[in-house]
Amino acid sequence: MTRSFSKAPSKEIRAQVGVQIESDFSSRLVGYLRENGYKIQAGDTTIKLAAEFGFCYGVDRAIEYAFAARHRFPNRRIWLTGEIIHNPGVNERLREMKIDFLPNTDDKNVRYADLAKDDVILIPAFGADSEEMTFFLNEGYEIVDTTCGSVLNVWKRVRKYANEGFTALVHGKYDHEExxxxxxxxxxxxxxxxxxxxxxxxEARDLAAMIVSGDWSDFDRKFPAHARSKDFDPARDLMRIGVANQTTMLESESREIGEIVRAAIAERYGAGETESHFLSFDTICSATEDRQRAVKELLSDGVDRMIVIGGYNSSNTGHLLELSSAVIPAYHIVDAGCLITADRIIAKPNGREPVEMTDWLPEGPQVIGVTGGASTPDSIVGLVIERILQLRGVPLPSLD
Ligand code: SF4
Structure with a gap:
């Protein structure tokens, strides 16, 4: 596909929208914490902030491009193909700026019904479906593409697999935009x-057992149509496998899945033949790795409970919760509004819908860890920390 997209915003536009972005999404308290060892103490409450949290380079860029698009095309309708990132507050801010969302439906007649030739298409950080991109290009729409470079790296990898006759085995969530x-x-x-x-x-272990045995009778049940390409024949299409992953998965799990499949291939074809049947490339992005590493450091540094902030549909936030909740009580919240009282909290347990929970903030000395997914703005993190201190009945220390 020949790519023909709107050019990157100029230095002048970036400077102008930078002021607006700073005012919308920064936090004085979080800035203070960054400059003071990521820790704040008030009375018997200690807040420890992860050394890496919140907006990643891909999200910074996507938001800058979205704000710049509004600035560059003040009188044109701008359409996002889906959420720009998985944070409801950020998406709401774009709606306020009159950036619209294409209807989320497979029915193209409905999805494109309101598009006009002069409209601008904004592609989220996750990227967009190749067929849809081809449509926008062929129709000549102005396209502002915020697809993250780390996502483009995954695309490069799976295209290489396809060219070399390897089936791409993607560790990811089949319904995630990326x-x-x-x-x-x-x-x-x-x-x-x-x-x-x-x-x-x-799922990787199930697949490995089938590869080793060559018995595919359970394949369709374990891996339904939405998880695989059309006309997938496991006996034919799993002879040569190239592993890649959604950029925001749990790093350790991705590595283990690669090893499980590699071992199965070696057992099936013989160790000497592994290289001609198996390729692997770690495509977890560095921002995801950094945030996961920082949470592990926080956990080993001694915290009593963890608050993980991010959109409920944010994959990387979910994995920060997974790491935390394996060790201490941990709560995935969207924003400060979830902290109802010192006893009541609305939080999303792993793999379940958000629920109201109790006893989340006990009395007595507490060390509370705080982190945020790659799509969580500092402004939300700052408000959450202020709310925790308020519920603990301790004043916010001076930031001067
Ligand atoms: S989480 Fe990684 S892949 Fe996703 S936008 Fe951020 S840097 Fe890019």
């Missing part, structure tokens, strides 16, 4: 290209 866009690259690259999406270690 994975939808990634697997679309496989079929766009080669008519014979195939992919299979594997969610977790259990």
């Amino acid at each position: 994975t939808i866009a990634t697997v679309s690259q496989v079929c766009a690259e080669s008519p014979d290209g195939h992919y299979l999406v594997v969610l977790d270690l259990d």
Whole structure:
């Protein structure tokens, strides 16, 4: 596909929108914490902030491009193909700026019904489905593409697999925008290209057992149509496998899945043949790795409970919760509004819908860890910390 997109915003526009972005999403308290060892003490409450949290380089860029697009095209309608990032507050801010969202439906007649030739298409940081991109390009829309460079790296990898006759085995969530866009690259690259999406270690172990035994009778039940390419024949399409991953998965799990599949291939074809049947490339992005590492450091540094802030549909935030809740009580919240009282909290347990919980903030000395996913603005993190201190009945220390 020939890519023809709107150019990057000029230095002048970036400077102008930078002021607006700073005012919308920064926090004086978080700035203070960054400059003072990521720790604040008030009475018997200690707040420890992860050394890496919040907006990543890809999100910074996506937001800058979105604000710049509004600035550059003040009188044109701008459409996002989906959430720009997984944070409800940020998406709401874009709506306030009159950036609209294409209807979320597979029915193209409905999805494109209100598009006019002069409209601007804004592609989120996750990227967009290859077929849809081709449509926008062919129709000549102005396209502002905020697809993160780390996502483009995954695309490059799976296209390479398709070209070399390897099926892309993607560790990811089949219904996540990034994975939808990634697997679309496989079929766009080669008519014979195939992919299979594997969610977790259990699925990888099931798959490995089938590879070793050559018994595919349970394959369709374990890996339904939405997780694989069309006309997928496991006996044919799993002879040569290239592993990649959604950029925001749990790093340790991705590595283990690669090892499980590699071992199965070695057992099936012989260790000497592994290289001609198996390729692997770690495509977890560095921002995800940094945030996961920082949470592990915080956990080993001694915290009593963890508050993890981010959109409920944010994959990388969910994994920060997963790491934390394996060790201490941990709560995934969207914003300060979830901290109802010192006893009541609305939080999302792993793999479940958000619920109201109790006893989340006990009395007595407490060390509370705080982190935020890659799509969480400092402004929200700052308000959460202020709310925790308020519920603990201690004043915010002077920031001067
Ligand atoms: S989490 Fe990683 S892949 Fe996603 S936008 Fe941020 S840097 Fe890019």
